[in-house]
Amino acid sequence: MSAPGPIFRPFEKLVKITLKGTEYQVPEANTLLRAFQYLAPETVPYGRFCWNEECQYCRVSYDTGEGTSARVGLSCKIMVQPGIRVLELAAELRYCLRGLPEK
Numbered sequence: 001m002s003a004p005g006p007i008f009r010p011f012e013k014l015v016k017i018t019l020k021g022t023e024y025q026v027p028e029a030n031t032l033l034r035a036f037q038y039l040a041p042e043t044v045p046y047g048r049f050c051w052n053e054e055c056q057y058c059r060v061s062y063d064t065g066e067g068t069s070a071r072v073g074l075s076c077k078i079m080v081q082p083g084i085r086v087l088e089l090a091a092e093l094r095y096c097l098r099g100l101p102e103k
C-alpha cells in the first residue's frame, strides 16, 4: 500500500484571485477546487465533491479579468491563474465557502 500524495501540487507562490468580489491569495499550479480547499480546509474536504469531473457540484462561472467574457466550468478542472474572477458558485461550493471573510 502506498502513502497518499500531497494534497496540493507543488507551488512556489500564491496568486491573487477574486471570489464574488473579494480578493484571496491561493496556490498557483493547482485547480480552483484545491484553491477553495486552501481557503476553507475545514469544509471543502468534506463537501460532496468527486474531484473527477463527474458530480458537477463544483461548477462555477468565472472570467479571467476585466473585459473578458464569463464562462461556466468545473473548478476541479480549471487551473488557477492570476486575476481569475469567480462570479457564481454551485450550491455545494456556496455551502462549503460560506465561512470565508468577505470584503
Ligand code: FES
Pocket (backbone or CB within 6 Å): 033, 049, 050, 051, 052, 053, 054, 055, 056, 057, 058, 059, 074, 075, 076, 077
Ligand atoms: S468535483 Fe465533481 S465534477 Fe468537479
